[in-house]
Amino acid sequence: MWQDKVRAFFLELYPELGKFKLFEEIREKLIPVLNPYLKKILRFGIPTFTVFFVVTLGLLIGNRLSSLQKSKEVLPPSINLVTPPSSEVFQSQFLPVKQAIETFSLNLPDPVPPVVDYKISLETIDDDYRF
Amino acid sequence: MRKLLLGLFFFIFAGGFLPIFAQNTQYSDYQFQQDQYRKSYATYQLFLKDYLSDPSLNNEQKAIQAAKEVIKFRESTLSHYFWWQAEILKLTQTDLSLIHQTISQLDSLGQYHYSKSLESSLLATKTDLTKFTKDNRKRVVELDLMAVKAQVAMKLARLIQFQTDLKRGYDYLNRSLPNQTNLVIKNGLEQVSTNAATANDLIEKLTTQVKDLDLSEKRESQFYEKSIEIMTQIKSLQSRSIDIIIELDTNYVAR
Secondary structure, eight states: OHHHHHHHHHHHHOGGGGGSHHHHHHHTTOOOOSOHHHHHHHHHHHHHHHHHHHHHHHHHHHHHHHHHSOOOOOOOOOOOOOOOOOOOOOOOTTHHHHHHHHHOOOOSSSSOOOOOOSOOSSSOOOOOOOO | OHHHHHHHHHHHHHHHHGGGGOOOSHHHHHHHHHHHHHHHHHHHHHHHHHHHHSOOHHHHHHHHHHHHHHHHHHHHHHHHHHHHHHHHHHHHTOOOHHHHHHHHHHHHHHHHHHHHHHHGGGOOSHHHHHHHHHHHHHTHHHHHHHHHHHHHHHHHHHHHHHHHHHHHHHHHHHHHSTTOOOHHHHHHHHHHHHHHHHHHHHHHHHHHHHHTOOTTTSOHHHHHHHHHHHHHHHHHHHHHHHHHHHHHHHHTSOO
16 A cells, blocks of 8 residues: 555664654565665655745745735825926037137237257357247 | 176266167157257357457367357257257148148158257367358248148147047037927027038138248238138137037037
């Protein structure tokens, strides 16, 4: 019977279960079938998997339930604001010309010539040329 | 191995010259040369002072070397200054004989000073140096005349550009406001036209003044003052015209 098979499987994994009545009758008849290495994995793996499964399932159920209960959106009372009508300010295409004329400097000389010494010599040069 | 050595030699050789040609516009070249001039002039003054206090052969040689260096950078500074001016004038693209003439004069001024900067390397003695400076100063009046003319020509080119812009504005208004009976528009357009004619006359007057300039009779400051006077009148007319054009464009052209 499959119930006996399951009980035998669990008893093999957890010999502590032999204390219980349900497992007492099959304890003597139990023939170990599991590989010791696999047994060790299953012994600790099944509880870990169960815990993980239960937690995940719980979260999924909780998430689904919370999505069913939507809270109401809270909005501030509307204020009657007056939006000014958008009016495009016209700018003449000749404004840059006006600006260029206004900023044009009439100072002379412009650019100022470099200030240099034209009397480079070891002797005194006292002629009367310009500069 | 030989190729490697040649390559290395070229690299070192080029490395010495590259910084001088690192600048790529006339203005940055001018700034660079001016900076070099200032540095070399400070050195020259130190060596000259040493020479004047102790005129030994060693001090004389040091002072001559420093003087050669200053002359080289002075002439180079001036050549790049004039080439920079020529570049500015070329950019205005003004089709006026005076402007074309000024550009070619500025180019030759730059060329003259550049050749002088090369010539400075041949100076070896104190006498060479004095002769070079005296000969150079004999040409100063002639060179100065060209430089002064170029100054006014540059301003003139810009004013002519404004005239072209105003003409564009006037033509645009005539196209946009045809057969006008409105007195404001008619009057405005007439004023622009009259101002343009007066400005053109003044431009012509200034052009003649620049062409006929003789610095042996007149000081450059006087010439500048007279030129500024005429240019102020032109600018004032142009300011009035552009205000009218903008007013008509803003208030009367249908959109």
